[in-house]
């Protein structure tokens with residue numbers, strides 16, 4: 190078995206602002222990428238993971254919002270084909286922007302079409318947290334982070350907050366190292 194060498198790409202890496210390429214239908218590598226991304230999704234305890242977050246600029250996403258029954262979505266070339274006009278606001282976080290949580294406006298309902306790991310065409314109609322998560326992950330494929338969905342002022346405030354959280358985290362980590 191090949192070792193899973195995927196590493197998490199974090200803000201402000203320029204990789205996270207790049208637009209991802211469509212996967213060629215039948216590309217056998219996609220299945221392996223999906224498998225490794227699924228392992229990392231659970232290892233990092235995320236609700237969703239998009240390929241650019243592991244440095245791969247292809248339109249691939251895995252999602253499991255830990256609903257009951259748990260459903261793992263493994264998506265190739267996903268796209269939103271319908272969105273409700275109604276917007277909702279809920280707190281979001283991102284593995285690539287650790288520890289920051291911000292309220293983001295999203296469409297309440299979406300329909301997403303995609304190919305599964307066997308390149309079968311699938312469709313999911315989503316509401317609630319799954320809907321927000323789909324919009325968040327699909328944004329990653331176009332190089333858009335959730336903080337980019339905030340207004341200009343709120344976005345720069347969120348980045349300041351993130352920097353502060355990072356500094357605090359680093360300090361704490363160093364202190365823990367010294368007392369070990």
Ligand SMILES: [Zn+2]
Pocket residue numbers: 282283284285325326329
């Ligand atoms: Zn994210």
